[in-house]
Ligand SMILES: Nc1ncnc2c1ncn2[C@@H]1O[C@H](COP(=O)(O)OP(=O)(O)OP(=O)(O)O)[C@@H](O)[C@H]1O
């Protein structure tokens with residue numbers, strides 16, 4: 380006699396029916412498929428990075444970063460362009476962040492929902508779709524000519540700021556919407572004003588999301604070419620290599636994106652590696668700033684309160 | 686002559702063209718527990734939101750009539766934030782603010798300008814004690830309020846509502862998210878608080894109204910069906926047969 384029903388510890392207790400087995404197979408296929416697409420989408424990123432660094436290797440060095448260009452930009456470094464880009468991004472950030480964040484706070488926390496605020500939101504979204512060359516023209520008219528800043532870092536970074544305002548407003552709006560309404564109501568019930576509620580309850584909890592918008596903006600502005608070319612960037616400017624305070628706000632400056640364009644298209648007999656090296660520095664700057672913001676964001680999120 | 690803390694007359698509330706409260710009038714005597722019962726959508730929560738003017742945040746709400754709190758007209762007072770401090774509000778689902786337990790309770794006093802640590806410490810302790818939460822949290826006041834259990838959070842919101850020393854405490858179905866034992870503890874708390882302030886209790890638990898309150902109001906579809914002493918309302922012969930049916934669970 381066989382003890383047919385005695386369960387051995389290794390036989391599964393729960394047998395799969397064919398239907399469940401099919402679902403399992405689908406699950407496995409779905410997971411593999413999704414995993415593959417993830418890898419596929421990472422491939423271009425790494426391919427671009429590796430290709431760039433590979434091509435740029437002969438030129439890349441510390442000196443390349445902190446020296447000024449020589450021989451009509453055929454050798455030497457790119458310090459003026461790197462510093463110029465840092466100035467442009469920094470100044471546009473300083474201008475756009477407070478205005479964008481406060482505008483979003485007003486739209487979400489203060490303005491009565493209705494025709495007007497919907498109209499403004501719509502305008503903001505559409506502004507984000509205006510081509511950068513149009514912003515360039517606007518900057519030329521508004522800041523260079525009308526406001527009288529001339530072609531300068533100030534005019535260029537304000538142009539960039541106008542360009543990135545919609546991005547910051549949109550992402551801040553998202554961040555504010557993600558704070559549960561019940562928190563606001565609890566705070567109002569305690570006699571808090573709108574501003575006290577915003578300041579103590581809403582903003583602290585929306586910060587990580589707000590940083591996302593700023594990350595986006597940095598990536599975008601660092602690579603822009605047309606707007607800065609119209610309003611304040613020059614092909615060549617001689618400053619002391621390695622000097623962090625070489626520019627003032629009313630100076631014209633070099634910028635990485637413009638420098639890359641010039642070296643690739645306007646200067647004859649340039650070594651093949653040079654444009655790639657400039658591109659590497661540009662990408663590294665953007666990724667570096669991104670990494671910083673992401674780290675800050677992760678830190679803030681780890682202190683998330685609910 | 687009864688000393689009324691709240692006198693409401695001909696109060697009407699419309700959301701757009703939908704009427705939520707239909708010309709209701711009633712008075713709430715001081716230092717009593719006043720229950721409001723009624724089926725869903727009868728306008729109970731909306732009524733509470735009028736009392737502390739948080740109805741203002743709803744753009745299409747239109748209120749008319751008169752609401753006198755301690756003789757002052759609630760509907761038109763320019764001192765909205767002072768009014769909200771006179772009215773403690775406890776929402777149906779407990780909402781711990783994303784702050785520490787201490788800061789949750791100290792939030793309102795700080796807004797009102799109390800900043801000395803010793804004063805705040807005393808206030809926080811006395812509010813938490815009144816809400817029967819002190820013993821459970823006294824060793825972890827800097828922990829997040831949002832991490833407490835549901836029943837503890839509800840008592841935290843009560844402590845918070847007491848932190849601005851209101852004259853009127855409104856509770857909106859405070860027990861829907863908590864267990865019977867905690868509910869009983871909070872009911873104890875309310876009985877004690879009654880000596881110091883007036884309580885308006887919106888509840889779906891008919892028996893809770895019966896156990897706790899001195900007076901009961903039966904609201905239905907934005908109109909008052911009946912109001913009176915709890916004793917009379919829960920007797921075998923309330924004035925309105927709807928009341929009898931509702932209380933006996935025949936509908937609603
Ligand atoms: N913000 C709002 N906008 C529009 N209508 C609303 C709003 N809040 C409530 N109402 C309407 O007002 C009426 C009363 O709602 P209210 O929330 O006061 O009822 P309630 O008695 O508290 O119900 P419940 O017992 O379910 O909590 C309902 O018909 C509801 O649809």
Ligand SMILES: [Mg+2]
Pocket residue numbers: 729730731857
């Ligand atoms: Mg309700």
